Amino acid sequence: MRKGLRNIAVISAMAVVLVIALAALMTRRAPPAPTAPTWAKVEVELPVSPVIFPPGKGADIADAQCLMCHSAGMVLRQPPLSREEWAGEITKMRSAFGAPMPPDQVEALAGYLHGINGAQSQGGASIVDGQGS
């Protein structure tokens, strides 16, 4: 009989703990509603490099297709590459970085870049960082 009473007391205590835990869960405050981010319009004027590619057959393609993202120095300061390696480099610009260059100009530009290897650009270093990025 005593044991039965103790069991009832234990079960009652557990029930009380359960009710308290449930009540605590139900009264938990909801997380704050997310607030909309505030955006600020900024004006950025990027410097324009005066450096273009050295003259030659295909220089017009390089000026039109390569200077929209980086300086001529980025291209002119590469180690001497074969025609095939330049074609691979141009293909990388198209496929990895999204250069909008028509595929039928790749061979002509690869020939030009191979031909001018080592040629110094006419205008010196890029004005962006002085190094041709």
Ligand code: HEC
């Ligand atoms: C859509 C933008 C874009 C255009 C257009 C573009 N490039 Fe790039 N180029 C990049 C990016 C991005 C990098 C990587 C820069 C870095 O790693 O700091 C890069 C890097 C390079 C490099 C350095 C070596 C390397 O592989 O990272 C060379 C050489 C190069 N480009 C050549 C060219 C030539 C030649 C053209 C013209 C067909 C060209 N790029 C057009 C975006 C472009």
